[in-house]
Amino acid sequence: xxxxxxxxxxxxxVHSRYHCTLLTxxxxxxxxxxxxxxxxxxxxxxxxxxxxxRKSSSxxxxxxxxxLDLLCSTLVFPAAAIMCYLxxxxxxxxxxxxxxxASVRFIxxxxxxxxxxxxxxxxxxxMAFPHRSSLLRSNKVISTLLALPWAxxxxxxxxxxxxxxxxxxxxxxxxxxxxxxxxxxxxxxxVFGVHIPGTVMGLCYTLSIIQAGYAVRNRQRRVGYGLNAExxxxxxxxxxxxxxxxxxxxxxxxxxxxxxxxxxxxxxxxLHPEAIGTFPLLALWLRFPQYSYVxxxxxxxxxxxxxxxxxxxxxxxxWFSVMYYGRRVASRAYVSSNETQGPAKGAL
Numbered sequence: 001x002x003x004x005x006x007x008x009x010x011x012x013x014v015h016s017r018y019h020c021t022l023l024t025x026x027x028x029x030x031x032x033x034x035x036x037x038x039x040x041x042x043x044x045x046x047x048x049x050x051x052x053x054r055k056s057s058s059x060x061x062x063x064x065x066x067x068l069d070l071l072c073s074t075l076v077f078p079a080a081a082i083m084c085y086l087x088x089x090x091x092x093x094x095x096x097x098x099x100x101x102a103s104v105r106f107i108x109x110x111x112x113x114x115x116x117x118x119x120x121x122x123x124x125x126x127m128a129f130p131h132r133s134s135l136l137r138s139n140k141v142i143s144t145l146l147a148l149p150w151a152x153x154x155x156x157x158x159x160x161x162x163x164x165x166x167x168x169x170x171x172x173x174x175x176x177x178x179x180x181x182x183x184x185x186x187x188x189x190x191v192f193g194v195h196i197p198g199t200v201m202g203l204c205y206t207l208s209i210i211q212a213g214y215a216v217r218n219r220q221r222r223v224g225y226g227l228n229a230e231x232x233x234x235x236x237x238x239x240x241x242x243x244x245x246x247x248x249x250x251x252x253x254x255x256x257x258x259x260x261x262x263x264x265x266x267x268x269x270x271l272h273p274e275a276i277g278t279f280p281l282l283a284l285w286l287r288f289p290q291y292s293y294v295x296x297x298x299x300x301x302x303x304x305x306x307x308x309x310x311x312x313x314x315x316x317x318x319w320f321s322v323m324y325y326g327r328r329v330a331s332r333a334y335v336s337s338n339e340t341q342g343p344a345k346g347a348l
Contacts (some may be wrong), residue, residue, distance in 0.1 A: 014088055014174050014280040021199055022085055022175075025284060029081040029291050035075040036295025043298045047309030052239075053307055054145075056247055057126045057137050061119040064146055068112040069294045076108050077291040080177050084287070087176040095307045102169035102178040107153045110193040114149035116258070117197035120204035121145075123251065127211050127244065156193045174280050175287070183273075190266065202259070205252045212248040215241050242305065250305045254297055261293035 015022065017034045044066045056062065082088075089098045122145055126136050135141065160167040160180050167186065172179040174301050265286050268275055276283045301308045 018281060018284070021281065022284065025288060026081050026085045029288065029310055030078055030297040032292045033073045033081075034295075034299060036292075037070060039295070039298025039302075040070040041072060042315060043301050043308060044070065045315050046308055050307070050311035050314070052243060053247075053311060057133060058119055058122050058247075060142055061115075061122055062247075065112070065115045065119050068108070068115050068149075069297055071158045072112055072294045076105050077294060080105065081291050083177045084175045084284075088176075089171050091155070098171070098178065099161060099169050103157050105161075105178060106169075106180070106189075106193070107150075107157050110153035110156055111149045113194060113197040113201075114152045116255070117201045118145045118203075120208070120251065120255070122199040123248065124204040124211075127208055127215075127248075128285055150199075153193070156189055160189065173282055176250050183319055185312070194262070194266075198259070198262070201255055205248070205255045209245075209248045209252045212241075212245040216245050217292045246305055246307060250301055250308070251305050253300050257293060257297065257300055261289035265290060 022217055044063055047059060047063045047066060053059065086088060122136065122141075126133055129136070160169050165185060165188075166182065168190065169178050170181045171177070180189045265276075268286065302312060
């Protein structure tokens with residue numbers, strides 16, 4: 001049998017039958033991801049520039065995770081949605097093109113999962129072992145945690161990229177796009193690319209938020225709601241404890257959001273594997289949260305954190321002031337330069 005036939009699929013009737021629904025699905029996804037691009041830029045700027053957020057021990061790791069969210073909102077999920085609409089790949093497309101496009105998509109996607117996993121581990125370790133904070137904040141540890149997600153993602157995707165152990169990228173039926181198959185051996189990528197980082201992430205974020213909440217209550221009880229032993233306000237320590245609690249809460253809520261958007265499809269495929277092929281509209285709309293959760297993640301930062309709201313408000317105020325007053329200053333400089341030069345010679 002020709003190898004190219006294993007990679008080709010016929011255009012199913014669902015694209016013509018549900019064209020209006022598919023177009024609505026695509027437009028909504030693109031709008032959400034475009035808004036997610038601007039939201040990720042704002043949250044990234046707030047993380048790196050706002051003094052209160054910059055003091056966090058996991059600032060660079062958090063910024064790294066936001067950058068990967070930004071890449072997913074810009075490249076991965078909009079491209080996946082457009083592929084579904086165009087039913088790419090088709091018979092005329094080369095399998096080598098599918099393979100490398102799919103490898104880029106899954107490398108970025110798995111790196112995003114592992115990036116949030118390493119962030120969760122670092123948050124938990126810094127809170128569980130505060131006496132080791134200097135070691136955990138060192139450049140060597142941070143650099144290692146920044147590189148590990150990419151290393152894990154590349155290694156996991158080597159197998160389907162080069163068709164090792166029967167793993168390969170293949171067209172997704174019935175809507176198009178890419179998946180990893182066959183299903184019997186694709187469990188490897190699902191476990192090491194999604195489930196292990198998701199489980200570790202959830203465990204670390206749960207322990208971190210419990211520990212942060214306990215630290216806030218313990219601090220208030222021990223110093224009398226913000227008063228130290230001398231009866232003076234202990235504002236600096238309380239601000240540090242509350243900042244840790246707020247960041248832990250935000251990250252825990254992002255994990256819950258990731259859980260709700262990512263796991264319905266694997267759970268349905270495990271319990272009722274025939275449902276995806278039997279109900280094409282169900283399969284289409286179950287992809288919607290998978291392709292849009294990254295675009296809506298910045299909203300969780302803004303809705304659940306007063307620090308991020310204040311930071312984004314400050315950044316927007318600065319941007320608007322630079323745009324408004326910068327143009328006024330430029331126009332004034334242009335007018336003043338014309339006045340000092342005097343009229344042109346031709347006007348005399």
